[in-house]
Amino acid sequence: MSRGTLRQVLLITDGYSNAGDDPVAIAALAKEEGLSVNVIGIVEEEEMSERGIDEIREIAASGGGVSQIVYAKQLSQTVQMVTKKAMSQTIYGVVNRELQQILGGDKELEDLAPEKRGQLMEVVEDLGETMDLDIVILVDTSASMKNKLPMVQEALIDLSVSFRSRNGTNNFTLYSFPGKRNDTDQLISWTTSFETLSGAFKKISVSGVTPTGPAIQEAIRVFRKRTKKKGPGEDERFDLRETGM
Numbered sequence: 001m002s003r004g005t006l007r008q009v010l011l012i013t014d015g016y017s018n019a020g021d022d023p024v025a026i027a028a029l030a031k032e033e034g035l036s037v038n039v040i041g042i043v044e045e046e047e048m049s050e051r052g053i054d055e056i057r058e059i060a061a062s063g064g065g066v067s068q069i070v071y072a073k074q075l076s077q078t079v080q081m082v083t084k085k086a087m088s089q090t091i092y093g094v095v096n097r098e099l100q101q102i103l104g105g106d107k108e109l110e111d112l113a114p115e116k117r118g119q120l121m122e123v124v125e126d127l128g129e130t131m132d133l134d135i136v137i138l139v140d141t142s143a144s145m146k147n148k149l150p151m152v153q154e155a156l157i158d159l160s161v162s163f164r165s166r167n168g169t170n171n172f173t174l175y176s177f178p179g180k181r182n183d184t185d186q187l188i189s190w191t192t193s194f195e196t197l198s199g200a201f202k203k204i205s206v207s208g209v210t211p212t213g214p215a216i217q218e219a220i221r222v223f224r225k226r227t228k229k230k231g232p233g234e235d236e237r238f239d240l241r242e243t244g245m
Helices: 023-032 050-062 071-104 114-130 149-163 196-204 210-230
Strands: 005-013 034-045 067-071 132-140 170-177 187-189
Touching: 005 071, 005 210, 023 034, 023 050, 023 210, 034 050, 034 071, 034 187, 050 067, 050 210, 067 071, 071 149, 132 210, 149 170, 149 196, 170 196, 170 210, 187 196
Parallel strands: 005 034, 005 132, 034 067, 132 170
Antiparallel strands: 170 187
């Protein structure tokens, strides 16, 4: 079976955006380009407003991704859970689209006989371990995030450790928003070495605004540029016919 590349945006924030374009609308554009926008909202003592919580959920829903509200001390396990759940969700969606092409009509996984459905779920699990993964990580560095950034760093390092058992290649790039002079700053260019995270967080300076929409827009731009370099046909595409379905 041919393996493609899963493309994800991982957005970590603690509040409502207050600068730039609507992040929910921008997340919808990201989904149209084959990206999955996943959002983790960090709270401490219920400090996040209902408005902020609603926006986090709406961004993920619009971006075809997963959202989770979490206390800072539980961030590490949540980052791993959201990333892996989003991978499975994306693959599941691709499998359903492939089935419709093969079987015609509106056939989905649930419509298959139990034995066939079980075989396909094994395919989904296998792809989750073997497909390449490209992640643009967007970290909110507004003033309210200052004391949470060490926990964000720790959570991302733990994520890298959990990825070591995967057979697929894990690539990531890290951006902070807002940047020092622009809406975003690139802290780490594309790499497979998550160990570089330790030094990257020393470059961060916090600011007052939260330009979430422009940050997601930058992630779209980054993926467009990367796709051109890799060439067409290298995203989340594979052929279920090779599984014998």
